[in-house]
Amino acid sequence: MSEHLQALGARLEQGSAVVGQVGLGYVGLPVAALIASTGIEVIGLDLKEDRVRTINAGRSPIEGEEPGLEELVSEVTRSGHLRATTDAADLGRADLIMVAVETPVDDSDHRPRFAALRAACADIGRVLKPGGLVIIESTVSPGTVDRIVIPALEAASSQRAGVDFFVGHCPERVMPGRLLQNLREMSRVVGGQTPEVARVMATLYRRYVRGQLDVTDVLTAELVKTTENAYRDVNIAFANQVAMICESVGADVWKVREFVNKSPGRNMLLPGGGVGGHCIPKDPWLLAAAALEPGAVDVRLIEASRYVNDAMPAHVGRLVRELLSESGIEPAEARLAILGAAYLEDSDDTRNSPTQGLLDALAGQVAEVAVHDPFVAEYRGALTDVVRGADCAVVMVAHSEYRRADLARLAQDMRNPLLVDARCVFSPDALASAGFRWRTLGVGGRVPEGALID
């Protein structure tokens, strides 16, 4: 093992190494705070002055409930183990630099946009110490470290990767609401430029990761993270595809799914009103992009799955229009109450929320739309207030509050007791006894006889 790496491994073991963290967002800040809490000095770099100021004042700028994060940031800034800065030159003292910057895909061509990653590498390259180790934690397309990160670092540092400095990739596996818990508990894929680099990386992660550390090469690490999320997206798309088939043939996908999953080795996921969040809608495109070079592999399965899932909010819109029409209500005169703005049940995170897709699909088609969400500040309030006088309620997120709702009360408060259930939160019996006419996503196109429409 190179002397540099050996010395770095020893300093990480002793806790005398200095670590830089580029990007202090919902990944970078908890990572920086956790490493600092092990007694290592961490220099955090971010572009946003107000974010840097907040952190140095011992507070977390990360939105939403993140158990333990505020306390940890306060503790490690007070002890001096974490200091935030906007000046990249301050990273000059770091022996090891972690990178957690955004790696978005373009909305139109779905190709990765690595501008932030390139900029981070240029900043790092200019100050990188000989023997320094750079670890990319952002989720990237397979091949990105080799084709973008290393050339950018070599150009900015006039040094050679693998000789004068070293590179690794350890993709983050965080979830909003559980940032610290996931970082501590989940297993990590530790991809090093060489086995020695991976071993030195593991020395750092072992200081705060209780999960398993799977040591491997960089390309494998890039593939694992994008694949694990593409896997989920394709499986959700399959469930949505079966839901569409069930609707068209007059069956109930939720019953079909229940019995399918009794068959050994089956685990059909949940159909629903769409796929949101910060990683599942994006990572499949990062995986597919790796194969789009000339002589590319046909990645139609990954692409088609994205289109199936992204079409679900508009499908919910169709169910709403059908139910209104079949109930003798002109959509253009209808008032809607959308239940759920977050992308996930019992979460306040609205990134890429399917509800936005539904609002876009309904724009200009109905008279009025009110949105409720107990976790999202702008949509908080009493559910009964949002539903009162509406002609159709639409359940887009399976928040626990909705599962507990008094359906009979909601039906009474509405101008017309119609409901579209995009997450199969309510049973037919509960809806019927409350006096609703309804459509449930994935259930055949019959509108049950029942409630009087005044």
Ligand code: SAJ
């Ligand atoms: N969804 C469905 N049907 C399903 C599961 C999810 O429609 O059967 C929808 C959800 O409503 C949501 C979106 O997909 O809109 C994403 O849901 P998710 O449960 O995958 O939650 P995420 O986006 O927070 O995914 C994270 C990922 N974890 C990391 O990136 C570290 C993912 O790899 C995990 O599998 C997932 O959490 C998890 O299992 O909790």
